[in-house]
Amino acid sequence: MEAVTAAWERYAAGRTPRRTHNAAGATTWLNWTQYADHGPDESVIGEIHGRRVLELGCGTGCNLAHLSTLGAQCVGIDIAPTQREKAAARWGHLPGLSFRTAEATEFLAAHPDSFDVVLSIFGPVWFIDPTTLLPLVRQSLTAGGAFVFSHKPPRPDPQPGEPLREARAVSRWDHSPCKWAALLESARFANITTEIIDPPHGEREGTLVVRAEAREERIGRPARQS
Template sequence: MSQGAWDVYAMTKGPGRAVNSAGHSTWFNWTQYADHGPGVELLGTPDRALDLGCGTGRNAAHLATVGVRTVGVDVAGARVKQAQEQWKALERVTFAQADALAYLGSAPWFDAVYSVFGALWFTDPAHLLPAIYEHLTPGGVLAFSQEPPIAECYGPQGAYVRGTDRKPHAIRRWAYEPGVWAQALERFGFSEVRAGTVPAPDGEHLGTLLVTARRCDRAR
């Protein structure tokens, strides 16, 4: 899917809620449901964090408000511009328009890398996982969430999104069961892997796949 197609797709998404149920303008949410599931504690206590597929940047902005220097990266320029404008008053967060793999090619070290329905869902893990590993500090956390796979439909999936141009745009998503994600992460050097599904809230049927892992080698 081209960058232009991602921009078209991004324009179909609304701005989201201004505040959550507690009245806060920033918060961290791993699932597709409002005020549901775990929060920022899954990332530990990072000094620097990277959001791969940051969208409107709310998760990155929340990290900035609690003292974490955060970079949000998204391939959709329209989303990045929105995030830059919405959170321009925050000093500890920056946003960049880039493909996840391209950005990691010249990125600094991070204590936490995360993706909420973002690049970890739409990029070949055989390439992205080792690239993330190489940019995590020892002990650093990788965490990501996405929709769970459809039964018997695993691996790279073809799908389409329809943007404001009314045309279908092809995308690829990587859908694996939790155990397969765990094996892949361990194969690329990660440890302390936890992979499972956060149950849906009452009235909903689709849970959220949530995976966390660490880079636990010695400091260089």
């Protein structure tokens, strides 16, 4: 785990802060994609006001800050301590918003049934084995709660003659929309939707956005025997 934390600390050190205003002049906004001023807004999530929202791998907290301005009670966690410091310095004045340094699986395991919405925007859902992570996300959500995440769609295998991919410091679960739907179904999610958002003009890679809801489960009583 120390090597993973160190890799994400290096990542944090190389990032430039998000702009103070977007193209529309807003000071907070939610961005699901890897491109500025592109893609759907927070309406993908569903209801926000009054909801308890957890973001896994919130980085500098800019997406979560936006949800906080819309009336959500927000907790952002990130494995890299520097990210929490930057998030708190920029957004710590907003009400109903807090940031913690925590590893996603450890945090989820300690907070069952606590959130109405769990988000991961290019976050840990991409970097943790889903057979470990999805049951923990499901357990942390209230029945009917929304789980929404985004990451790059899987790339086709390299063609003969194409350069091999670079080695990565952290593993990545580049699943297709169908594979995510199957994994979510078996982890007790329902109403699963997947969409690949087209890239902006001149770019090649789109963005996969997945939404699912924690299945409401009836615990049936055993039938009475006569």
